[in-house]
Amino acid sequence: MSYEDRISIATPEGVELDVTLAGVGSRFVAALVDQAIQWAILLALLLLGVVVVDVGSGDSGVLLFGAAMALAFFVVQFGYPVLFETRASGRTPGKRWTGLRVVRVGGGPVTFTASAIRNLLRVVDALPGAYAVGMIAILVSSRNQRLGDMAAGTLVIRERTGDQVKPVPPWLRAELRDEPSDEARTWDVSAVTADEMVAVRRFLELRTTLTDEARARLAADLALRLRPKVVGPRDGVHPEDFLLDLAAVKATRG
Numbered sequence: 001m002s003y004e005d006r007i008s009i010a011t012p013e014g015v016e017l018d019v020t021l022a023g024v025g026s027r028f029v030a031a032l033v034d035q036a037i038q039w040a041i042l043l044a045l046l047l048l049g050v051v052v053v054d055v056g057s058g059d060s061g062v063l064l065f066g067a068a069m070a071l072a073f074f075v076v077q078f079g080y081p082v083l084f085e086t087r088a089s090g091r092t093p094g095k096r097w098t099g100l101r102v103v104r105v106g107g108g109p110v111t112f113t114a115s116a117i118r119n120l121l122r123v124v125d126a127l128p129g130a131y132a133v134g135m136i137a138i139l140v141s142s143r144n145q146r147l148g149d150m151a152a153g154t155l156v157i158r159e160r161t162g163d164q165v166k167p168v169p170p171w172l173r174a175e176l177r178d179e180p181s182d183e184a185r186t187w188d189v190s191a192v193t194a195d196e197m198v199a200v201r202r203f204l205e206l207r208t209t210l211t212d213e214a215r216a217r218l219a220a221d222l223a224l225r226l227r228p229k230v231v232g233p234r235d236g237v238h239p240e241d242f243l244l245d246l247a248a249v250k251a252t253r254g
Contacts, residue, residue: 081120
């Protein structure tokens with residue numbers, strides 16, 4: 001397998017998503033950025049602890065300081081990636097800077113449990129040093145997964161490539177519209193089922209991770225399938241614009 005490959009993953013809604021897998025190089029750079037931030041946080045906590053805790057008060061002070069720093073080390077090293085992966089759409093600051101994202105194998109957002117598993121197993125992936133086990137696993141895995149990813153059922157994918165960064169229209173940047181357009185407010189969307197809306201929302205949430213070709217094809221396929229069920233849209237509406245309004249109308253009407 002090459003360092004960065006595209007694969008198709010089938011979502012539970014039956015939608016095929018084409019994604020680009022992150023390779024060893026980009027993941028290593030992301031890890032370096034995150035580790036630098038984590039060590040900066042720990043250094044700040046260490047300096048704060050020296051000021052707050054009176055280590056000169058005897059053994060009790062030293063023990064208290066040591067216990068506090070051990071706890072801080074665990075929370076920062078483990079809690080930092082889990083917090084960002086579950087609260088920032090699978091992206092730590094390092095992954096955001098390198099254009100990477102963690103998702104589940106089925107294409108959905110990473111859950112707390114999955115993130116906890118993949119990050120706890122970093123201890124194994126880091127053996128015997130410099131993430132040797134993890135890098136070997138990525139190189140031999142058909143989906144560029146380290147052991148933590150295999151156990152958690154997650155993938156690390158690219159959101160962009162360094163040589164192809166295109167401006168995105170404002171109406172495509174938001175994951176979902178908070179409110180439908182004025183024209184869409186009068187649409188009758190009652191014939192669209194809940195299962196169909198799951199597929200629409202999943203596409204809208206993941207569309208920035210797709211190749212341009214896959215993104216256009218999926219939007220067109222979904223719009224073609226759902227337009228006959230919606231009363232009111234004018235001809236010529238862009239497929240993604242139609243899907244964004246459809247999701248917003250459904251959300252406002254419950």
